[in-house]
Amino acid sequence: MKISRLVLAIILVALMLSPERCESRKAKIISTSFEYSAINCRAHSVSLTDFGGVGDGNTSNTKAFQSAINHLSQYGSEGGAQLYVPAGKWLTGSFNLTSHFTLYLDKDAVLLASQDISEWPVIEPLPSYGRGRDAAAGRFTSLIFGTNLTDVIVTGDNGTIDGQGEFWWQQFHKKKLKYTRPYLIxxxxxxxxxxxxxxxLDSPSWNIHPVYSSNIIVKGITIIAPVTSPNTDGINPDSCTNTKIEDCYIVSGDDCVAVKSGWDEYGIKFGWPTKQLVIRRLTCISPFSATIALGSEMSGGIQDVRAEDITAIHTESGIRIKTAVGRGGYVKDIYVQKMTMHTMKWAFWMTGNYGSHADTHYDPNALPEISNINYRDMVADNVTMAARLEGISNDPFKGICISNVTIGMAVKAKKQPWTCTDIEGVTSGVTPQPCNLLPDPGSEKITTCDFPTENLPVDNLELKKCTYSIKHA
Incomplete structure (x- = not known):
């Protein structure tokens, strides 16, 4: 009997150590190698599956994301940490980032925004807005959220973040939301x-919203939402300094890039401008909104915006400045060059009567300053109206310069291609002939509008090549 038991034990051990057995155990572990460019590489890396993540599209991973990030926060002073999200569909509600941290999405990873409102905490309105955008009360936390952080990267191999916005858009249209819809990031x-x-994809509202922040790179982003979806702005730098937006493709139901800095008396009091912004190689499709909008919330000021190599296709307007009496603040030192526009309602639009106030407490004497606006080296075709430029009575928009611009008008274009009120400026080499408030001195004095040649600090930042190999279930 003892010999039989011994033989049985030996056979069991042999089975456990057989090549077939070892191979089946190894098959459960996947090794993935990848590399990417980043402002910083990380010394530590883990997978979401190490913290119980399930990528079946049905299981909530909100706790898994937060547990992983909380764990990785301990490595901030030890070279930082990275959370890898492997292939799969990862349903999640809102979660908070940490400093010295990278969130990396595999090319086949999809973050699915939860439609369970209990997974979206409510936070206070932004201080420079004084209220929520959709409702006067607070706002739902964004899907990927962070505050008071340094050295944060959200990137991937073109992985996907799906906001599943249809649920939120319906609630918004039915006026059933007590709080402002969440953003994606x-x-x-x-x-x-x-x-x-x-x-x-399909953000509930704005897609990317850096606010009260500095030294920001947004690069290689594709944003897609139905062109009729409400307020699905692409990228909205808001009271930010030293920001670069490059190589992005946006189809949305609102402005592709909307530059902001606070709303009426709240933005004036907060007093935090957006400045030193670079936008390059942007392609925009938005039939009901602008390629690049400055405002309407600009009460903290917008200054030194440089945009070049911009393409707009079937978009309502190319560059739009939106402001109103009561906004205060300023939009100045704006430079745009090398822009191509196809099928537009307006190539240029400046609005001094935008309205849309936060409340009734705004100061009617708070007039915005719009000055030193430079557009040059542009071509457009199939345009309904070249420009609609409307300043404010007793507060004209000054220093407008437009040079070397050719606008091809649509077959059913407006008979008057330019409308201008309360503006001051100059043009040179612009077709069709601009309005009288923007005279062209002709060959006597050929004007070339300004565009700065010196780099902003964010242009001098060199990205590092980060290489990782990670084992995960």
Whole structure:
């Protein structure tokens, strides 16, 4: 009997150590190697599956994301940490980032925004807005959220973040929301931020919202939403300094890039401008909104915006400045060059009567300053109206310069291609002939509008090549 038991034990051990057995155990572990460019590489890396993540599209991973990030926060002073999201569909509600941290999405990873409202905490309105955008009360936290952070990267191999916005759009249209809809990515009061190489789909509202932050790179982002979806702005730098937006493709139901800095008396009091912004190689499709909008919330000021190599296709307007009496603040030192527009309602639009106030307490004597606006080296075709430029009575928009611009009018274009009120400026080499308020001195004095040649600090930041190999279930 003892010999039989011994033989049985030997056979069992042999089975456990057989090549077939070892191979089946190894098959459960996947090794993935990848590389990407980033402002910083990380010393530590884990997979979401290490913290119980389930990528079946049905299981909530909100706790898994937060547990993983909370664990990785301990490595901030030890080279930072990275959370890898492997292939799969990862349902999740809102979660918070940490400093010295990278969130990396595999090319076949999809973050699915939960439609369970209990997974979206409510936070206070932004101080520079004084209220929520959709409702006067607070706002739902963004899907990916961070505040008071430094050195944060959200990137991937063109992985996808799906906001499943239809649920939110219906609630918004039915006026059933007590709080403002969440954004997909929002980072507040932070510095050294990179958001890159991702596809964002169907955001509940704005897609990317850096606010009260500095040293920001947004690069290689694709944003897709139905052109009729409400307020699905693409990228909205808001009271930010030293920001670069490059190589992005946006189809949305609102402005592709909307530059902001606070709303009426709240923005004036907060007093935090957006400045030193670069936008390059942007392609926009938005039939009911602008390629690049400055405002309407600009009460903290917008200054030194440089945009070049911009393509607009079937978009309502190319560059739009939106402001009103009561906004205060300023939009000045704006430079745009090398822009191509196809099938537009307006190539240029400036609005001094935008309205849409936060409440009734705004100061009617708070007049905005719009000055030193430069557009040059542009071509457009199939345009309904070349420009609609409407300043404010007793507060004209000054220093407008437009040079070397050719606008091809649509077959059913407006008979009057330019309308101008309360503006001052000059043009040179512009077709069709601009309005009388923008005279062209002709060959006597050929004007070339300004565009700065010196780099902003964010242009001098060199990205590092980060290489990783990670084992995960």
């Amino acid at each position: 929002e980072i507040m009061f932070s510095e050294n931020i990179q958001i890159s190489n991702l596809t964002l």
